[in-house]
Amino acid sequence: MGTIVPLRKLAAVFLLLLWLTGCGYSSDQPPTSARPAAPETGQNMSPEQPGVPAGFGREPVSASAGTGLQEGGSAPGPGIPGTKTAPKAAAIKPVAGAGSVRSGSKGEDVRYEFVPIFMYHVVDHPGRTYAELYVEPADFRAQMQYLDDNGYHAVTLKQVVAHWQEGWPLPARPVVLTFDDGYPSVYSQAFPILKDFNFAATLFINTAKLNKPNGLTAAMLAEMADAGFEVGSHTISHLDLTTVSDKVLVREVAGSRETLAQMLGTAPVSFAYPAGKADTRVVGAVKAAGYLAGVTTEYGLAAADQAPLRLKRIRINGSDGYRGFVKKLAPYRSYLAGFPDLPPAPP
Ligand SMILES: [Zn+2]
Numbered sequence: 001m002g003t004i005v006p007l008r009k010l011a012a013v014f015l016l017l018l019w020l021t022g023c024g025y026s027s028d029q030p031p032t033s034a035r036p037a038a039p040e041t042g043q044n045m046s047p048e049q050p051g052v053p054a055g056f057g058r059e060p061v062s063a064s065a066g067t068g069l070q071e072g073g074s075a076p077g078p079g080i081p082g083t084k085t086a087p088k089a090a091a092i093k094p095v096a097g098a099g100s101v102r103s104g105s106k107g108e109d110v111r112y113e114f115v116p117i118f119m120y121h122v123v124d125h126p127g128r129t130y131a132e133l134y135v136e137p138a139d140f141r142a143q144m145q146y147l148d149d150n151g152y153h154a155v156t157l158k159q160v161v162a163h164w165q166e167g168w169p170l171p172a173r174p175v176v177l178t179f180d181d182g183y184p185s186v187y188s189q190a191f192p193i194l195k196d197f198n199f200a201a202t203l204f205i206n207t208a209k210l211n212k213p214n215g216l217t218a219a220m221l222a223e224m225a226d227a228g229f230e231v232g233s234h235t236i237s238h239l240d241l242t243t244v245s246d247k248v249l250v251r252e253v254a255g256s257r258e259t260l261a262q263m264l265g266t267a268p269v270s271f272a273y274p275a276g277k278a279d280t281r282v283v284g285a286v287k288a289a290g291y292l293a294g295v296t297t298e299y300g301l302a303a304a305d306q307a308p309l310r311l312k313r314i315r316i317n318g319s320d321g322y323r324g325f326v327k328k329l330a331p332y333r334s335y336l337a338g339f340p341d342l343p344p345a346p347p
Contacts, residue, residue, distance in 0.1 A: 037240040037275035040119065040133075040180055040297045040315070110172070110339060114301040115160050116332045117176040119313040123189040132317040137189045142322040144197050146329075147175060154199035156230035157270045157311075161293045164304040173336060176302070177201040178295060178313065180234055180272055182209050187220040195227070204234035204272035204295075207259045218263055225264050232270030233257050233291070240275060241282040249282065254289040269293060271309070283309050301331055 121133035123140045135143075147154065153171035160176055162168035177194070179186045182205040194201055203224065209215030225231050235241065235252040236259070244252065253271070261267035269292040273282065276297030286294050286309055294309035295302075302311040314328050 037238055037277055040121065040275055109169075111167075111304075112160075112163065112170060112174055113304045114332060114335050115170075115174050115176060115303075116329065117157065117160075117178055117295060117302045117311060117313045119295075119297065119315045120177065120179045120190070121181055122183045122185050123179075123193075124183075124185040126318055132319060134318045135316060135320075136318065137193070139318075139321045139325075140190060141193050143316070143325040144193055144199060146322065146326055147199070148197045154194070154197070154201065156200050156228075157202040157232065157293050157295070158230050159200075160302070161269070161308060164308070165292075175332075178204060178232075178272065180204045181238070182206055182216045182221075182234070183214070184216055184220070187216055187224065191224055191227075200228050200230070202230040202232055202270055204232045204270070205256075205260065206234045206236060206238045206274075207256045208237045210263075222264060225266075230268075230270060231260055231264055231266075232268045232272060232293075233260060234272045235274055238274045240277045241273060241285075242277045242279050246281075246285075249285045250289070253282075253285045253291075257289055257291070270295070273297075278310065283307075301335070 120135060120140075121130075123135050123137055125136060126134040144154075150173070152173040152175050154177050155170060155174045157176050157178065159168065159170060160174065163170045163174075177199065179190065179201060182203065186201075186203060190201070201224075203221070205216070205221065210221065211217050221231060233253070233256040236256045237252065239248070239252060241249055241252060257268055267290065269290070271286050271289075271291040271294045273286075273294065273296055278286075278294070278296060283294065292308060293311060295311045295313050297315065298310075298312045299314065300312035302313065306312065316325060316328070320328065
């Protein structure tokens with residue numbers, strides 16, 4: 001027995017070294033220029049993206065990690081079923097008001113290995129450029145109506161991460177609605193519609209755009225956060241993080257977190273890579289800054305066995321409309337069909 005423990009220690013040190021070198025903090029490729037990343041225009045992350053270190057996904061969602069998951073909320077969100085049996089004390093911010101999920105839904109004992117994370121940008125009439133980023137308000141309402149009619153519940157990304165990592169219960173048929181870039185239409189168009197359905201959302205904010213003509217105001221953001229929306233970071237200035245120096249990387253990733261924490265009183269735990277651009281170095285910086293969840297633009301259902309800082313999303317384009325949205329939900333419907341205790345979703 002005497003030799004086993006030292007061997008274990010050696011192995012641990014070895015793994016730590018592997019992890020550190022894999023993190024890329026000693027990056028040997030100082031970027032030549034920092035480029036602003038285009039909006040998330042549909043480019044998937046390249047398939048050769050290196051993986052993340054082993055054990056990455058086991059980081060507990062705990063208040064001690066400064067995650068903000070525990071936000072003075074002794075009482076879990078109204079209507080979140082099964083909260084009395086929620087493990088540990090790590091309460092998610094009460095999901096009140098617009099973010100609340102209705103009671104009476106099944107699902108408290110169900111573990112959802114897959115959850116769709118929808119990616120939206122603007123909910124408004126299309127502009128002249130990047131038309132696909134614009135979802136018509138009428139289409140958006142129809143999409144939300146479909147979710148509501150079929151027993152889906154929009155929750156926040158951090159709720160899903162808590163579900164996967166701590167067994168936090170979710171309402172039946174959970175989905176996540178994310179909005180990138182902090183466009184004012186999220187407040188003026190999407191927010192009222194989401195309130196009608198008691199749906200929550202996760203907003204990814206470029207902090208430099210706050211209080212600017214094409215951005216949300218701090219007051220709007222605070223109002224939505226109070227209503228139960230999750231506010232995550234989308235960096236300060238929407239740079240392609242794979243092209244910036246280590247110093248700029250830390251500033252964009254950790255600095256934006258600090259700004260949002262000061263503004264909202266809660267440090268964000270979710271992060272969206274501008275234009276989905278992420279590599280091992282970038283992911284390492286996001287982890288080091290304290291984020292627990294990261295979303296890419298790689299298409300697909302998010303899953304419990306994906307690296308939590310590289311979760312896939314399902315992009316919703318302006319051209320999708322109602323039918324395209326329903327079609328993109330099909331893989332999730334197929335997955336849910338395997339739950340015998342949930343009512344079948346209409347076609
Ligand atoms: Zn963006």
